[in-house]
Amino acid sequence: MRQRPKGSSEKSNSSVSSSVEAINNGKETPLYDNTKNVVVVAKRSSYVILALFVLVIYGSWGVYHYQFESLPLPLTLEQVGKRGFSELEAMKHVEALTQLGPHPVGSVSLDRALQYVFEASESIKKTAHWEVDVEVDFFSAKSGANNLVGGLFNGKTLVYSDLNHIVLRILPKYASEAGENAILVSSHIDSVFAAEGAGDCSSCVAVMLELARGISQWAHGFKNAVIFLFNTGEEEGLNGAHSFITQHPWSDTIQMAIDLEAMGIGGKSSIFQAGPHPWAIENYALVAKYPTAQIIAEDIFSSGAIKSATDFQVYKEIAGLSGLDFAYMENTAVYHTKNDRLKLLKPGSLQHLGENMLAFLLHAAASSNLPKDKGESSQDKSIYFDILGTYLITFRQRVANMLYNSVILQSLLIWTTSLLMGGYTAAISLALSCLSVILMWICSIGFSIIAAFILPLVCSSPVPFVASPWLVVGLFGAPALLGAFIGHHMGYLILQSYLSCTFVGRKRNLPMIVKSDVAKLDAERWLYKTGLLQWLILLTVGNYYKIGSSYLALAWLISPAFAYGLLEATLSPARLPKPLKTLTLLIGLSIPFLLSSGMIIRLTGTVIGTAVRFERNPGSTPEWLGTVIIALFVAAIICFTMVYLMSYVHISDAKLPIIVGTCILFAISLGAAWMGVVPPFREDTARAVNVSNQRLLT
Incomplete structure (x- = not known):
């Protein structure tokens, strides 16, 4: 000073x-x-901006690693005893099932898999607690027609016949009323024709068998039965679940359904659908040891963006049941390919799901207040998300409505007061700062889409990043960030020019050069506040349509706004603007990045993994479609999450390093993909294909 x-x-x-x-x-x-x-x-040197970018990158990766990659240690049977869950015991089942090779419906290998599960169930029956009844039923559905009204099979009628299932029911021997109220745990034995099915779904079948072994030692104190359904025909159109829920005599006793699935292989099994009644997710949050659940996954899945379906749809739609839907989502690129193999199943994956499920089943089976009203309205559904895979937060939709409405109204009041005090100049400044956000979106999407169209022209594969997802950072993240910054900076220059003109008339006692620099500071603060407005609009839209993941917009609005109000805000027009504090940015972004950065990385990996299936029907979709979708997704993430940080860059020395750095990163990534330094597919990550099996008539 x-x-x-x-x-x-x-x-x-x-x-x-x-x-x-x-x-x-x-x-x-x-x-x-x-x-x-x-x-x-x-002072705000380029080193400060570089440090902030490094902090964002490494902090986000650290959150992702802790939230999704820190798995519990696999336990042996000696360590857990008769009543615990042992991954090593469950792995024996996975090994036995995968050794049979692919086992689709109608194959001899599926018959062998059914026989294996039947024998394992009989073994559980023999070793069960003496006060526990274990019933094993080899159920055969002769025929049926599955007509779903939503999801992937909407408007289609799937006819099936000769489907065989193993049904295992566990209940207390001296409490006959428990048989009238049951909890269903379901997964499928069959695999697609090309895969041995280590992830989809032998891992889930193995978890269920080990859970049944442990549950059979606890059930003498239960008030509800637990039914384990090992069905077949899921890969053919959810036919196994449909045949059981419509034809098996035990189906009428089921009060809640839990489905175990895999959209990859291993890692943490996450809840990606819950409800419609909130009882299951709320009680799961109370007892789960390593809870992993994100309602944003449910929003994306329910929107139809992911062309897939699970047995949980049958249980909700046909039987009107509430419950939970779990899925493994690690390494999505191997889903339904020959690489769905045992060696890719990470140690600790089964232990994670097994311990969570065991705790929840023991709690639910002993409860006397399971939801009884099937098909209950979902107007008061539960909003849920985990924090670092350690704490699961749940709250009802009505609470969310009150909270969101309160924040929206207060935000509108603050904006209205600010504009009234600022007058015409404030209104024009707000409009120009909104223009900078619009230009940011246009340029970011434009640059990333250009990169998406360049890739098929210079690379042997339209998706050269499937085997190495980190390549997306350079191929799409770099141009998206470059475009976002250029668009944002263009808007900043327009806004700064306007504010310089207004300061000429308003601040006559200041030197001209000081007026120019003060205008830069005022423009910086307007851009930061417009980042708040962007998330306010998103929160308003999400609240109107009752989108569960609107809590993210709330976090990205409230935390930066609180930091700004605590350290920066003033309602006195006589005071000149000051440079935004770096501490404001750190305080404002710490909570949003903690809640969302790991999940964003996981979702990006899932989107990249699904891109491999755009090419399974050559000629059915344009080559550029998969890359354009990923480019749009990455650009949207950049524009939403970097809007606050970019407002700090315009009056720093970091502008040229950002432009040069992003260009170099894109060039290196494109060169690596073009020259084959990073191959698009590897031994463990192959292209997915469809094969049509036609019978020739002679």
């Missing part, structure tokens, strides 16, 4: 001019306060 002593006007103006000149030569931002006769120097 430089302080100007009182004296002659000539000496004072000379002092201010020399100070400003020295400041500008040193790449610093001045602030002249007429009431205190001081010029305040605020």
Whole structure:
């Protein structure tokens, strides 16, 4: 800080001019306060911006690693005893089933898999607690017609015949009423024709068998039965679940359904559908040891963006049941391919799901207040998300409505007050700062889509990043960030030019050069506040349509707004703007990144993994479609999450390094894909194909 002593006007103006000149030569931002006769120097070098970017990247990766990749240690049977869950015991079942090779419906290998599960169930029956009844039923559905009204099979009638299932029911021997109220745990034995099905779904079948072994030692204290359904025909159109729920005599006793699935292989099994009644997810949150659940996955899945379906749809739609739907989502690229193999199943994956499920089943089976009303309305559904895979937060939709409406109304009140106090100048400034956000979106999407169209022209594969998902950072993240910054900076220059003109008339006692620099600071603050407005709009839309993942918009709005109000905000128009504090950014973004960065990385990996299936029907879709979808997804993430950080860059020395750095990163990534340094597919990540099996008539 430089302080100007009182004296002659000539000496004072000379002092201010020399100070400003020295400041500008040193790449610093001045602030002249007429009431205190001081010029305040605020430094923001390129090193600060670089440090912030590094913190965002490494912090996000750290959150992702802790939230999704930190798995529990596999336990042996000796460690857990008769009543616990042992991954090593479950792995024996996975090994036995995968050794049979692919076992689709109608194959001999599926018959062998059914026989294996039947024998394992009989073994559980023999070793069960003496006060527990274990019933094993080899159920055969002769024929049926499955007509679903939503999801992947909407409008289609699937006819099936000769489907065989293993049904295992566990209930207390001396509490006959428990048989009238049951909890269903379901998964499928069959695999697609090309895969041995280690992930989809031998891993889930193995978890169920080990759960049944443990449950059979606890069930003498249950108030509800537990039914384990090992069905076949899921890969043919959810026919196994349909045949059981419509034809088996035990289906009428089921009060809640839990489906175990895999959209990849291993990792943490996450809840991606819950409800419609909130009882299951709320009680799961109470007892789960390693809870992993994100309602944003449910929103995406329910929207139809992911062309897939699970047995949980049958249980909800046909039987009107509530419950939970779990899925493994690690390494999505191997889903339904020959690489769905045992060696890719990470140690700790089964232990994670097994311990969570065991705790929940023990709690639910002993409860006397299972939801009884089948088909209950989902108007008061539960909003849920986990924090670092350690805590699961749940709250009802009515609470969310009150919270969101309160925040929206208060935000609108603050914006209205601010605009009324600022008058015409504030309204124009807001419009121009909104223009900068619009330009940011246009340029970010434009640059990333251009990169998406370049890839098929220079690479042997339209999806050269499937085997190495990190390549997307350079191929799409770099151009998206470059475009976002260029668009944002264009809007900043327009806004700064306008504010400079307004300061000429309003602040007559300031030197001209100080007015220009003060306009830069005011433009910076307007851009930061417009980032808040962007998330406010998203929250309003999400609240209107009752989108469960709107809590993310709330976090990205409230936390930065709180930091700004705590450290920066003022309603006095007489005070000149100050440079935004780096502490404001750190406080404001810490909670949003903690809640969303790991999930964003996981979702990006899932989207990349599904891109491999765009090419299974050559000629059915354009080659560029998969890359364009990923490019749009990455650009949207950049624009939503980087809007606050970009407002800090415009008055720093980091503009040129950002432009050069993103260009170099894109060039290196494109060159690596073009020259084959990073192959599009590997031994463990292959292209998915469809094979049509036609019978020739002679």
